[in-house]
Amino acid sequence: MSDPNPLPEYDQPPVVEVALAIEFKQSVNFGALDLGQFATAWEDILPCAEERPLLPRMGLPAEDLLDTLFEIEETASNPPRLWLQNDSGDRVTQIQHDRLVVNWRKGESEVEYPRYGTIRESMQTSWHRLTAECSKLGHNEPVPFLCEVQYINHFGENQGWNSPQSTARLIVPWRGMGDDAFLPQNHLSSFGLHCHFPEERDGWLTIDGWNSDSPESKMMTLSLTSRGRALSEDLDSALNFMDTAHVWIVRGFTAVTTSEAHKLWRRKQ
Numbered sequence: 001m002s003d004p005n006p007l008p009e010y011d012q013p014p015v016v017e018v019a020l021a022i023e024f025k026q027s028v029n030f031g032a033l034d035l036g037q038f039a040t041a042w043e044d045i046l047p048c049a050e051e052r053p054l055l056p057r058m059g060l061p062a063e064d065l066l067d068t069l070f071e072i073e074e075t076a077s078n079p080p081r082l083w084l085q086n087d088s089g090d091r092v093t094q095i096q097h098d099r100l101v102v103n104w105r106k107g108e109s110e111v112e113y114p115r116y117g118t119i120r121e122s123m124q125t126s127w128h129r130l131t132a133e134c135s136k137l138g139h140n141e142p143v144p145f146l147c148e149v150q151y152i153n154h155f156g157e158n159q160g161w162n163s164p165q166s167t168a169r170l171i172v173p174w175r176g177m178g179d180d181a182f183l184p185q186n187h188l189s190s191f192g193l194h195c196h197f198p199e200e201r202d203g204w205l206t207i208d209g210w211n212s213d214s215p216e217s218k219m220m221t222l223s224l225t226s227r228g229r230a231l232s233e234d235l236d237s238a239l240n241f242m243d244t245a246h247v248w249i250v251r252g253f254t255a256v257t258t259s260e261a262h263k264l265w266r267r268k269q
Helices: 032-042 065-077 116-137 164-170 235-256 259-264
Strands: 015-024 048-052 081-085 091-096 099-105 144-155 190-196 203-214 217-229
Touching: 015 116, 032 048, 032 081, 032 091, 032 116, 091 116, 099 116, 116 235, 144 235, 164 203, 164 217, 164 259, 203 235, 217 235
Parallel strands: none
Antiparallel strands: 015 099, 015 144, 048 081, 081 091, 091 099, 144 217, 190 203, 203 217
């Protein structure tokens, strides 16, 4: 039976990066030598490995100074983040003591967005590889706690944006300025929106938009980020949250963008 309320879909969406992340309930005591073991476990699909600084904790809105101090202590005592990617750079898995992140990135390769289901499968594969390697190394299996889904979109001339004045044509909440052309035309502009999920689903959606007017990067960025708790301590619960977050991001993206923009991106439904 077909879905009576199918998600909006676009032939040419402006998305340039998608990230799915699971933060663990407790840190795993990785050692520096473990990173080499993880790199070997992924080298058949992600042969390019490098070290990068640790990502900050996802956290919740109630974070305070003690959380910040704890984060500083963790950064000093844990090995760096392991960044694994394929030869083209469009598929990435990131591993650190408290986090697993899977990315798809458009970058300069201009590859077609593979859709959420494919990236979700990459998270499943990476999680199973991670837990298998943790078992081999004698570490406790990671336990999902916080989850995050992020979509980053770039609007340039091909997506209907070429100046701050274009923003009102593409973004519903942005009305522009009624200043009688007093302020300069190359100003920077931004907007933000934050909303919580219904009570039965712990999480929220944040939408941020801003433009850049530098000669090298003249575009607008629209970032949609959803974060919340896994309802139980297993991968299925984490994926269930991500599925909910994906729906909110897609519908939220459609809600804040105009019908004119949808035509430019060839909306199918």
